[in-house]
Amino acid sequence: MNVIKGFATTFKHLLEEPVTIQYPEQVQKFNERYKGRHHLRRYENGLEKCIGCSLCAAACPADAIWVEAAENTDEERYSPGERYAKTYEINMLRCIFCGYCEDACPTQAIQLGHEHQLSFTDRRDSIYTKDMLIDPPAEGKAGTPRQVEPGVYTRSIPQMEDPS
Amino acid sequence: MSRNLKIGIGVGVLAVVAITLVLVITNLSAIATWIGFDSAGNLNGREGAIGMLLSPESRVQNLIQCEDDAGCSAIWPIIFAAGFALVIVTGFAYTTLLERRLLAFLQHRVGPNRVGPGGFLQPAADGVKLVFKEDLMPAGADKWVYRLAPMIKVIPVLLVAAVIPMGPDLVLPWFAPSLGDVWYQVPQGLVDSNVGILWVIAITSIATYGVVLAGWSSDNKYAMLGALRASAQMISYELSMGLTLAVPVMIVGSMAFGDIIDAQRNIWDWLVFQNPLAAAILMLALLAEVSRAPFDLTEAEQELTQGYMTEYSGMKFALFMMAEYIGMIVVSMVAIAAFFGGYHLFPVDGMPILAPVIFLGKVILFLCGMIWVRATLPRIRYDRLMQFGWKVMIPLSLLSVAWTAISIVVGDALGGGAYPIISGVVFVVVLAVGAIALNRLGSEDASEESIPMEDDPMYTGERRGVGWALVHLVGMIVAIPIALINFNVKALDGLASFGRTPEEDRALESGETAITTTTGGD
Numbered sequence: 134m135n136v137i138k139g140f141a142t143t144f145k146h147l148l149e150e151p152v153t154i155q156y157p158e159q160v161q162k163f164n165e166r167y168k169g170r171h172h173l174r175r176y177e178n179g180l181e182k183c184i185g186c187s188l189c190a191a192a193c194p195a196d197a198i199w200v201e202a203a204e205n206t207d208e209e210r211y212s213p214g215e216r217y218a219k220t221y222e223i224n225m226l227r228c229i230f231c232g233y234c235e236d237a238c239p240t241q242a243i244q245l246g247h248e249h250q251l252s253f254t255d256r257r258d259s260i261y262t263k264d265m266l267i268d269p270p271a272e273g274k275a276g277t278p279r280q281v282e283p284g285v286y287t288r289s290i291p292q293m294e295d296p297s
Numbered sequence: 298m299s300r301n302l303k304i305g306i307g308v309g310v311l312a313v314v315a316i317t318l319v320l321v322i323t324n325l326s327a328i329a330t331w332i333g334f335d336s337a338g339n340l341n342g343r344e345g346a347i348g349m350l351l352s353p354e355s356r357v358q359n360l361i362q363c364e365d366d367a368g369c370s371a372i373w374p375i376i377f378a379a380g381f382a383l384v385i386v387t388g389f390a391y392t393t394l395l396e397r398r399l400l401a402f403l404q405h406r407v408g409p410n411r412v413g414p415g416g417f418l419q420p421a422a423d424g425v426k427l428v429f430k431e432d433l434m435p436a437g438a439d440k441w442v443y444r445l446a447p448m449i450k451v452i453p454v455l456l457v458a459a460v461i462p463m464g465p466d467l468v469l470p471w472f473a474p475s476l477g478d479v480w481y482q483v484p485q486g487l488v489d490s491n492v493g494i495l496w497v498i499a500i501t502s503i504a505t506y507g508v509v510l511a512g513w514s515s516d517n518k519y520a521m522l523g524a525l526r527a528s529a530q531m532i533s534y535e536l537s538m539g540l541t542l543a544v545p546v547m548i549v550g551s552m553a554f555g556d557i558i559d560a561q562r563n564i565w566d567w568l569v570f571q572n573p574l575a576a577a578i579l580m581l582a583l584l585a586e587v588s589r590a591p592f593d594l595t596e597a598e599q600e601l602t603q604g605y606m607t608e609y610s611g612m613k614f615a616l617f618m619m620a621e622y623i624g625m626i627v628v629s630m631v632a633i634a635a636f637f638g639g640y641h642l643f644p645v646d647g648m649p650i651l652a653p654v655i656f657l658g659k660v661i662l663f664l665c666g667m668i669w670v671r672a673t674l675p676r677i678r679y680d681r682l683m684q685f686g687w688k689v690m691i692p693l694s695l696l697s698v699a700w701t702a703i704s705i706v707v708g709d710a711l712g713g714g715a716y717p718i719i720s721g722v723v724f725v726v727v728l729a730v731g732a733i734a735l736n737r738l739g740s741e742d743a744s745e746e747s748i749p750m751e752d753d754p755m756y757t758g759e760r761r762g763v764g765w766a767l768v769h770l771v772g773m774i775v776a777i778p779i780a781l782i783n784f785n786v787k788a789l790d791g792l793a794s795f796g797r798t799p800e801e802d803r804a805l806e807s808g809e810t811a812i813t814t815t816t817g818g819d
Contacts, residue, residue, distance in 0.1 A: 143403040146405040
C-alpha cells in the first residue's frame with residue numbers, strides 16, 4: 134500500500150546523511166557570479182580604477198552609494214585622469230546587492246565579491262567607507278596617493294580593445 | 298574556555314578520581330562484602346547488593362507491606378508522586394527534543410544541535426525563553442477562565458498516569474526508630490485501582506474541557522472554532538478508545554492495569570497477538586485523542602493559526618504544549634499496558650528495579666513511532682477525520698470487541714485450544730475482508746460508483762430506498778408516545794369546550810378573558 138511506501142521513504146532518510154550544511158564550520162560554495170560585498174579595484178600599476186564619476190550612485194535603485202569627487206594632480210595621484218573619488222560610501226543596509234553599480238561603472242572599478250558575513254551591531258557601522266571597500270595594493274607595488282610623471286596618466290577611461 | 302579554566306577543571310577531575318581510587322583500594326574488602334562476595338571469593342550473592350536485585354522480598358527478614366504501615370502508606374504516595382511528576386516533566390522536555398531531532402532526521406536534515414552537545418540543552422533554552430516571554434491576555438478575554446484553561450488541560454493528562462504501575466513491588470530499606478532496620482515493600486505505581494481502565498477513559502474526557510474553555514475565553518472567533526473542532530474530534534475518538542479498551546478487560550477479566558499487565562508476562566502472551574485489530578484501533582484512537590498528526594488539524598498553523606492556543610503566549614502556551622507531549626507519553630503508556638505487555642519483556646517479578654527501565658524503553662519506541670507517523674502522513678481534513686472516526690473506527694472497534702467476545706465464549710464452551718483457533722480464524726477473516734475492501738477502495742471503480750449530485754436523494758427529495766424507509770420506521774416508533782399525548786390533550790380540550798358557545802371559544806382563543814366556569818347550559 135502507498136502508506137507503507139511512505140513510511141519506507143521517511144525511514145530511508147533516517148539512514149542517509151542529512152543535507153544540512155553546518156554553518157559556520159562549513160560554508161556553502163558560491164558561484165563565480167555571487168553578489169557579495171563590493172570591492173573598489175585597482176589597476177596593475179597600483180592606481181585606483183575609480184574615477185569618481187558617480188554613475189554607480191546614479192544607477193543604484195536603493196540610493197545606497199554616496200560619491201564625492203576631487204581633482205587629481207600629478208603630485209598626488211589616486212586614479213588616472215582628472216578626477217578620483219575623495220569620498221565613497223555605501224550604506225549596506227540600503228544596498229540590495231543587485232549589481233547595477235557594477236554594470237554601470239565605466240572603468241570596471243566597483244565589483245561585487247564573495248564576502249557575505251557582513252553583520253554589525255550599530256546602524257552607523259553599516260556605512261562602509263572607501264577605506265573599507267578599496268582593494269589593498271598588490272604586493273610590493275606602491276599604493277595611492279603617489280607622485281607620478283606628469284603627462285602619462287591623462288585618460289580616465291582606459292583604452293579598451295574590441296573583444297571581437 | 299580559557300586555558301586556566303581548562304587546567305583547573307582537569308586538576309579537579311584528577312583529584313576526584315585519585316581520591317575515589319584511594320578510598321576504594323583501602324576499603325576493598327568492605328566493598329566486596331557489600332557486593333556479595335563471601336570470604337572464599339565466590340559471588341554468593343545472598344545478602345549482597347547483587348543478590349538484592351533478584352527476588353528481594355525473599356531475602357530480607359523484616360518485610361513490611363507499605364499499605365499495612367500507617368507511616369509508609371501516607372508518605373510513599375507523596376514521594377512517588379513527586380518523583381514521578383518530576384520524571385514525567387523532564388521526559389516531556391526531552392520528548393520535545395526527541396521529536397525535533399528525529400523529525401529532522403526523517404526529513405533528511407539535522408535538528409537543533411547547537412545548544413549543548415547534540416542539542417541536549419535545547420529544552421532548557423526553550424524553557425527559559427518561554428518563561429521570559431510576555432504573558433499576554435486579550436482585552437476581552439474572560440480572565441479567570443483564560444488562566445484556568447491551560448491547567449484544566451494539563452492536570453487530567455497527568456492524572457491518567459496515576460493508575461498505570463511502573464513495575465512490581467519494590468523493596469526499599471529504611472530505618473524506623475521503633476522497629477530498627479526494616480524493609481518496606483512499596484508499589485511502583487500511585488494507585489493500582491481496580492477500575493483503572495475506566496479511570497483512563499473518564500479522565501481523558503476532562504481534558505476536553507480545557508480545550509473548549511481555552512478557545513472560548515480567548516475572545517477570538519477562530520480560536521473558538523478551533524476549540525470546538527478539537528473537542529469534537531476528541532469526543533468522537535473516545536468511543537473507539539473505550540470500546541477497544543474493553544478488549545483487554547474481557548480477555549483478562551479485570552479492569553485493573555496491574556492485572557492486565559501481569560497477564561502478559563511473556564511476549565507470546567501479549568494481547569496484541571490475540572486481537573491486533575483492537576490494538577491498531579486503540580493506537581489510532583489515542584493519536585486522535587491527543588490531537589497528534591495526522592489528526593492535528595486543530596492546531597495546524599496553516600488552518601487556524603494555532604487553533605485554540607492562538608491567544609496564548611509564554612508560560613500558558615508552554616502548558617498547552619506540555620499537555621500535548623505529556624499526553625503523548627501517557628497515552629503510549631496506556632497502549633503499552635493494555636496490549637503490549639506493560640513493563641514485562643520477560644517476566645520481571647524477580648527484578649522489580651528493571652521494570653521501569655523496560656517500560657521506558659517501550660514508551661520511547663512508541664514515541665518514535667508517533668514521530669515517524671507525523672513525518673510521513675499528511676494531515677487529514679477535518680470532515681474526513683470526523684467521518685473516519687464515526688463511520689470507520691467505531692464499526693471496526695465493535696467488530697474487534699465482537700471478535701474477542703466470540704473467541705472467549707467459544708473458547709470457554711469448547712475448552713482449551715479452541716480460543717486461539719477461533720481467534721486465528723477470525724483474524725484470517727478480518728484480514729481477507731480488509732484486503733478486499735482496501736483493494737476496492739484503491740481501485741478506480743469505487744470513484745465511478747459515487748452518485749452525481751442530481752441523482753442524490755438528499756438533493757432530489759425522492760422517497761425511496763432502505764435508508765428512507767428505516768428513518769421513517771424509526772420516526773414512527775418514536776412518534777407514538779408524542780402522538781398519544783397530543784391526541785389526549787386534544788380530546789380533553791374538546792371535552793372542555795363541549796358546553797361553551799362559539800363566542801366564548803373565540804374570546805378564549807384571543808386571550809381576552811380567563812377561563813371561567815360556565816354557568817350556561819342550564
